[in-house]
Amino acid sequence: MTAILMLAAVRSRVVVWACLALAPACGAAPTSPESTPPSEPGVVLAITAQPQSQTIVPNGRATLTVGAVGTGPLRYQWFAESEGGLAGQVVSDATASTFTTPALVSTTRYWARVSDAVGTLDSGRATVTVDGGAPPASPSPPSGTAPTITGQPQSVAVAAGEPATFTVTATGTAPLTYQWYTGTSGQTGGAISGSTSPTHVTPPLLVSQTFWVRVSNAWGSSDSSTVSVTVTAVASPAPVGGANPAWEDEVVTLVNQRRAAGATCGGTVYGPAPALVMNAALRAAARSHSEDMARQNYFSHTSLDGRTFSQRITHAGYAGASPWGENIAGGQSSSAAVVSAWMNSAGHCANMMNPSYRAIGVGYAYRAGSTYGHYWTQDFGGS
Numbered sequence: 001m002t003a004i005l006m007l008a009a010v011r012s013r014v015v016v017w018a019c020l021a022l023a024p025a026c027g028a029a030p031t032s033p034e035s036t037p038p039s040e041p042g043v044v045l046a047i048t049a050q051p052q053s054q055t056i057v058p059n060g061r062a063t064l065t066v067g068a069v070g071t072g073p074l075r076y077q078w079f080a081e082s083e084g085g086l087a088g089q090v091v092s093d094a095t096a097s098t099f100t101t102p103a104l105v106s107t108t109r110y111w112a113r114v115s116d117a118v119g120t121l122d123s124g125r126a127t128v129t130v131d132g133g134a135p136p137a138s139p140s141p142p143s144g145t146a147p148t149i150t151g152q153p154q155s156v157a158v159a160a161g162e163p164a165t166f167t168v169t170a171t172g173t174a175p176l177t178y179q180w181y182t183g184t185s186g187q188t189g190g191a192i193s194g195s196t197s198p199t200h201v202t203p204p205l206l207v208s209q210t211f212w213v214r215v216s217n218a219w220g221s222s223d224s225s226t227v228s229v230t231v232t233a234v235a236s237p238a239p240v241g242g243a244n245p246a247w248e249d250e251v252v253t254l255v256n257q258r259r260a261a262g263a264t265c266g267g268t269v270y271g272p273a274p275a276l277v278m279n280a281a282l283r284a285a286a287r288s289h290s291e292d293m294a295r296q297n298y299f300s301h302t303s304l305d306g307r308t309f310s311q312r313i314t315h316a317g318y319a320g321a322s323p324w325g326e327n328i329a330g331g332q333s334s335s336a337a338v339v340s341a342w343m344n345s346a347g348h349c350a351n352m353m354n355p356s357y358r359a360i361g362v363g364y365a366y367r368a369g370s371t372y373g374h375y376w377t378q379d380f381g382g383s
Helices: 002-007 012-022 247-260 278-295 309-315 335-343 346-353
Strands: 046-049 055-056 063-065 066-070 075-082 098-100 108-115 121-123 128-131 148-151 156-158 165-167 168-172 177-184 199-201 209-217 219-221 229-230 264-265 268-270 326-330 360-367 374-381
Touching: 108 374, 247 346, 247 360, 247 374, 264 346, 268 346, 278 309, 278 326, 278 360, 278 374, 309 374, 326 335, 326 346, 335 346, 335 374, 346 374
Parallel strands: 055 128, 156 229
Antiparallel strands: 046 066, 063 098, 075 108, 108 121, 108 128, 148 168, 165 199, 177 209, 209 219, 209 229, 264 268, 326 374, 360 374
16 A cells, blocks of 8 residues: 555556556556646656766867757756865756857866756866966076176275275176275175165265176176274374363264274174264263272272263263263273274164164263373264
8 A cells, every 4th residue: 555655646657657567457547636647658868878078278178969869858057166166066057968168267077967757967077277387488588698897996005084985897788887885895794785886985984985886797707905094193283181072073074984883892793873972971071080080090880989881871961862972091092002902892873873872972071190191982862
């Protein structure tokens, strides 16, 4: 009974086959809530020709065909699946045995679903591979020649306060570019801003310095040898006692020249730093300490009364921002000599090159018969 009821709900052809299988004597059509007359067996649905995978160029199209037989009429629906996308996306209006894809830019898989009066059957998947082919070969770079320096800049000597001029000549494929530096050839920490021509003219100099230039183009670069400018300093007469404001101002000028050029202090490279401005309170603190060391014949950052440099700076009325710092020196009989001595000491050099400092005070004092005779103090502030 159960088998008859279930079979009565399907189509007429299946009912006839079930009757032949289950009822030895089937003289009459079976009954069910929806009785259908028997019919002749149809053709079993089958795919006779699978759609074939293809390879196309970007924005190309592919034509796919599926072959099938079954109890007609046959119905078709094509589906697509992009690489990395969702499977089984219905392709709109693709309802024939032959289907032409839209223009494709990425590899896509397609298959067809074929239906007849009895059921449905899916074809195999056909992959349409989009292949752009080998990328075009990069054009060969134009031929050219790296720079060669044909005329090295030459070392010179100038009087204190005079500029120096250096010139380099080079050959190579144009355009050639130039960059001048302070320091030793190959060390690029001392690039001189704006000095980008074959000739470099220094500002007025009070201390000896070294320079070099790099010549470059699209094919390479060439570094010049290191050249020097020797400055012949004319020492001012040492005062009998007390301060020397001209020397103190000269120290500020020399320090700012070093800061503008950048320097290496004990292995640490410092780039160009802003110029320092002489501050009256810092100058008073520095001068007072130099005079105290000369008068009492001692050499220390701590005064004989126990005051530290920061206490002396505060006592002088300076209220600028931190950081604060101090350098002292003794025995140097000119501004150029004391700046060179400080630059040759890693800690003193680092103080003078510290970009956090914006203000400076310089104090000088001389006392005959003292241990060092000449006493120097630099006090630094953040503003």
